[in-house]
Amino acid sequence: MYNFKIKSTLTLLTISVALLVSCNKTEEKDVVVDAPVEATTPDVAKQDTIKITLNSNDKMQYDLSQIDVNEGQTVVLTLNHTGTMPMASMGHNFVLLKQGTNLEKFEEKAGKAQKDGYIPTDKSDIIANTKLIGGGESDTITFMAPEKGSYDYLCSFPGHYSVMKGKFNVK
Incomplete structure (x- = not known):
């Protein structure tokens, strides 16, 4: 008889614990499901910023011949010289x-x-530019994308622009 009471008590205890755990899970689930969802405003700065990496090498080449951005977007452009x-x-x-x-x-x-890194003193034709870099170096600039249209970009080191150029497309 004593053995039967212990088994019954253990069985009841096991069932009680299982029900409590089950009820708690259901309650948590209900709370999560019924919880109000807060409306959040997306971080405009993150959406309006694009990071671009442009690589150049000892063969007078950029790895991108076209760059696409959106009008008014903040452009963070890093030029790497991989040579x-x-x-x-x-x-x-x-x-x-x-x-x-x-x-x-x-x-x-x-x-x-030459003394100015092959950037003319009169910068009236330039929207943005990096400094002149050598092998293993990089430079990062930040600027606002201009109005919609297609723009030329190039390397202004003497003789490079004929092969080191591309289109900067603003949508």
């Missing part, structure tokens, strides 16, 4: 030009600006 040659012989930069800029005339002006 090993020094800036004096194989320097690279990124220069984003205003629409309608004549590339040959711009390159002619840039070629005369």
Whole structure:
């Protein structure tokens, strides 16, 4: 008889614990399901910022021939020089030009600006530019994407623009 009471008590205890656990799970579930959902405003700065990595090398090449962004977006562009040659012989930069800029005339002006990293003193044709970098170096710039349209970008180191150029497309 004593053994029967222990078994009955243990069985009742086990069933009680199982019911309590089951009830608690249901209650938690109900609370989660019935909890009000807060409306949140998305972080506009995150949506309005795009990070771009543009790589250049010792073969006078960018790894991107087109870059797509949205009008008014904050652009964080990092130019990496993945080569090993020094800036004096194989320097690279990124220069984003205003629409309608004549590339040959711009390159002619840039070629005369060696002391300024091949960026002309008159920057009226430039929207944004990195500094001139050599092998293993990088530079990051931040700027606002201009109005919708297609813009040219290039490396202004003498002779590079003929192959180191691309389109910056603003949607």
